[in-house]
Amino acid sequence: MIEESKMKFSKRTLIGIALLIIALLSIFVVSKVVTAPDFNEATVNSLDDKKVTVMKLAATAAASSTALSLIPGDVATPIANQIAELTSYFIVILGAILLEKILIAVVGYLTFGFIIPMACLFGIVYLYVKNDILRNLAIKLAIFGIVIFMTIPVSIKTSDLIYESYQSSVEQTIEVANQNKEEIDAKKKDFAEEDKNWMDKVGDYISNVTSKIGNDISTIVKKGEDTLAAYLDAIAVLIITSCVIPIIVLIVFALIIKIMFSFDSAKVSTIFREKGK
Template structure:
C-alpha cells in the first residue's frame, strides 16, 4: 500500500508541475517585461546598425562627387557594406523575437514533456524515460538562457568599442556633408569642381580611412551579433555534455 501511494505521488507531482509550467510560468517567462533589459540592449544595437548603414550609404554617395574615378572603388565598397549590415540587422531581430519565444517554448513544450516522461518512468521499467526527461530539462534551461547570455557577453565587448563606432558614424556624417557642400558651392559658382580637384588625393585618403573604420565597425557588429550567439550555443551544448555525459541526440536512447 505504501509503495502504491509513493508511486501515485511520483506520478501526480510531475503532472502538477507541468500544469503550473504551462498555465502560470509560461506567461511570466514569455512576457517582454521580464526581458526588458535584453530587449533594450538589442534595440540600441539595432539603432547603431541602422545608423552605420545610413552613414556608409551617405558617404558612398558623397564620394561619388569626387572628380575622376580614383575614389569610385571606395564608394562601391562602402555601398556593398549595406548588405552585410543587413545581415547583422536580421540577426538582431531574430534574437529579439527568440528571447520571448524560446522561454514560451521551454515552459509550454519542453518542461511539460519532461514532466510527462518523469511520470511515465514510475510505471515503465528502465531509465530511458528519466534520461530523456533530464535531457529535455537541460535543453529547456539552455534555450531560455542562450539569448540573455549572448546579449550580456556582446554588451561587454561593445562597451569597449562603442566610442569607436560612434566616432565612425560622426566622422562619416561630417565627411559626407563637407563633400556635398563643396560640390554644391563649386557647381553653383563655376560649374566645375576646381577646389575639389586640388584636394582629390587628400579626400581619397580620407575616404580610405573612412572605409577602414566602417570595416572595423562591421567586424565588431558581426562578432557581437552573429558569432557570439553561436559560441554561446556551443558553450551550453558543451556544458550539457559535461553534466550528462551524453549528446543531445533525442532520437537515440541508451
C-alpha cells in the same frame, strides 16, 4: 509487507502529483511569464538600441557613398563602391539582431510550454512503467530545456558586455562619417565654383587653381579612405558582438548539453528509482 507496499505506492503517487503540478505550472504560469514583454524588456531594449545604431551606420554609409561617387573625374568612385558594398554586412547584422529578438520569446515558450511538461510526463509514466528509457529521456529533456532557455539571454548579455567596450568607437564612426560627408560636399561646391569661373582665370592663377583642385581631390580621397576604415572597424565590432559571440555561446552550451547527456546516470537512476518505490 502490505504496509510497506502502501508506503511505496504513497511515495510514488506524491512524486507523480508533484511532477504533474510542475508541468501545469510550467505551461500555465512560467511560460506566460517568460514570454511577457516586461520579462525580456531589458534584453529587447538592448537589441533595439543596437538595431538603431546599425540603421544609422547604413544610412551614413549610403550618403557617404553617394557623395564620393559625385566627385568629378571618378577619382573617388572605387572607394564609394566599396562603401556601398558594406550594405550586405549591415543586412546580416540586422538579420542576426532580429533572429535573437524572435528567439527570446520562442525559446522560453517552447521550453516551459512543451519541453519541461514533456519531461514531467515521461517522469510520471516512468514511476509506474519502470522503463529506464523513459527515466533517461525525462532527465535529458529537463536538462536540455533549461540549458536552451539560458542560451539566448547569456549570449546577448555576453555580447552586450563586449559591445559596451567598443560602443563609443562605433558611435564615433557615425560622427566621423557625417563630418567627412559635410567636408566632401563643401569641396564639391568649390569644384562647381571653379568650373563656373574658369574662363575668368588667366596666367599663373590658372596654375594655382589646378593645384588647388588637385589638393582638394587628394583630401577627399583621404576622407573617403578614413570613412571606409571607420566603417570596417564598426562592422567588425558589430559582427563579433551580434553574430560570432552568440554562436560561440551556443557551441559552449551545446558542449555542456553533450557532457551532461553523456554522463553516467546510474546514480541519478538509483535515486530516482528509490524515490519511486
